[in-house]
Amino acid sequence: xxxxxxxxxxxxxxxxxxxxxxxxxxxxxxxxxxxxxxxxxxxxxxxxxxxxxxxxxxxxxxxxxxxxxxxxxxxxxxxxxxxxxxxxxxxxxxxxxxxxxxxxxxxxxxxxxxxxxxxxxxxxxxxxxxxxxxxxxxxxxxxxxxxxxxxxxxxxxxxxxxxxxxxxxxxxxxxxxxxxxxxxxxxxxxxxxxxxxxxxxxxxxxxxxxxxxxxxxxxxxxxxxxxxxxxxxxxxxxxxxxxxxxxxxx
Amino acid sequence: xxxxxxxxxxxxxxxxxxxxxxxxxxxxxxxxxxxxxxxxxxxxxxxxxxxxxxxxxxxxxxxxxxxxxxxxxxxxxxxxxxxxxxxxxxxxxxxxxxxxxxxxxxxxxxxxxxxxxxxxxxxxxxxxxxxxxxxxxxxxxxxxxx
Numbered sequence: 001x002x003x004x005x006x007x008x009x010x011x012x013x014x015x016x017x018x019x020x021x022x023x024x025x026x027x028x029x030x031x032x033x034x035x036x037x038x039x040x041x042x043x044x045x046x047x048x049x050x051x052x053x054x055x056x057x058x059x060x061x062x063x064x065x066x067x068x069x070x071x072x073x074x075x076x077x078x079x080x081x082x083x084x085x086x087x088x089x090x091x092x093x094x095x096x097x098x099x100x101x102x103x104x105x106x107x108x109x110x111x112x113x114x115x116x117x118x119x120x121x122x123x124x125x126x127x128x129x130x131x132x133x134x135x136x137x138x139x140x141x142x143x144x145x146x147x148x149x150x151x152x153x154x155x156x157x158x159x160x161x162x163x164x165x166x167x168x169x170x171x172x173x174x175x176x177x178x179x180x181x182x183x184x185x186x187x188x189x190x191x192x193x194x195x196x197x198x199x200x201x202x203x204x205x206x207x208x209x210x211x212x213x214x215x216x217x218x219x220x221x222x223x224x225x226x227x228x229x230x231x232x233x234x235x236x237x238x239x240x241x242x243x244x245x246x247x248x249x250x
Numbered sequence: 251x252x253x254x255x256x257x258x259x260x261x262x263x264x265x266x267x268x269x270x271x272x273x274x275x276x277x278x279x280x281x282x283x284x285x286x287x288x289x290x291x292x293x294x295x296x297x298x299x300x301x302x303x304x305x306x307x308x309x310x311x312x313x314x315x316x317x318x319x320x321x322x323x324x325x326x327x328x329x330x331x332x333x334x335x336x337x338x339x340x341x342x343x344x345x346x347x348x349x350x351x352x353x354x355x356x357x358x359x360x361x362x363x364x365x366x367x368x369x370x371x372x373x374x375x376x377x378x379x380x381x382x383x384x385x386x387x388x389x390x391x392x393x394x395x396x
Contacts, residue, residue: 001387001388005385018370023364142367146362147359149358
């Protein structure tokens with residue numbers, strides 16, 4: 001039993017030394033990397049928009065001069081509207097083995113319709129969104145680091161000051177004047193669809209206009225339908241419902 | 251001088267020697283804890299919560315050092331060794347927030363996760379408990395033989 005106890009003591013001492021030295025060596029490894037300024041470089045972020053999607057890309061370079069591998073390196077962006085998460089994007093995780101150099105880009109892509117489906121007010125109301133940007137990485141597959149920063153992003157609504165004016169032309173025809181400001185930072189291009197329904201929710205007409213509205217530009221369009229009754233008007237952009245309201249006398 | 255008085259005097263002396271030895275060892279350990287604190291506070295940015303946690307661990311460790319030393323030659327020594335390991339397990343799990351440290355510096359939230367390291371620390375203390383149990387069994391077996 002004495003030998004067992006001695007062996008146990010030895011194992012305990014060795015493990016304690018290893019455990020206590022681990023954070024020290026990790027700190028030294030990180031110091032080796034960040035000591036030289038040219039070991040890590042983050043380039044100018046680029047932002048591109050295409051139809052329903054957007055892409056944010058940040059060029060990234062790292063020369064891992066430390067003793068340990070850096071794994072699971074990724075950036076995460078979370079967007080909150082009134083304390084409710086409406087979007088979360090993560091970049092593909094990167095692994096940078098010790099002694100290697102990695103030149104890549106941290107890219108996130110998302111779809112506007114996804115975000116808007118979680119907060120439809122974003123289409124018509126400009127508001128301040130809370131954005132959290134976090135950078136995560138693991139050193140030696142044991143210690144994980146996460147650095148996060150929160151800031152406010154002024155979201156400009158693409159259909160700001162939306163108005164739908166209704167005008168009966170004659171007993172059989174009705175006209176709708178749709179106008180809005182594109183306060184978003186991106187160009188609004190795609191089909192704007194106006195659909196009319198009667199009070200029984202049966203479609204009585206629809207029309208489409210292809211939009212191409214630059215940021216901070218005003219749009220005004222007119223839609224005429226053959227309709228004798230009153231009902232509901234639905235306005236949608238690229239299959240995303242913007243607004244639904246009653247038209248005609250109640 | 252009665253026979254009883256003759257017997258109690260050496261046992262009193264033994265106890266005094268034990269207490270002095272235990273106190274001396276505790277003071278030596280106390281100095282070590284203080285030196286570590288002195289080095290840490292010079293090289294690392296010291297936060298109030300870290301200081302509190304460090305000194306709770308230091309005082310608890312000194313208490314166990316003293317009591318273990320004083321209970322040398324009894325079964326209580328091993329019970330205290332096991333209790334110390336239990337305390338360390340609970341303490342490191344609680345004080346490290348289950349292996350996740352979060353600090354806020356100039357608008358940045360920095361989180362360090364060391365759950366695998368914490369698991370190893372817990373495992374070490376479990377080994378220590380096992381060691382204490384083996385020693386306690388050995389001690390009990392020996393005293394029965396004697």
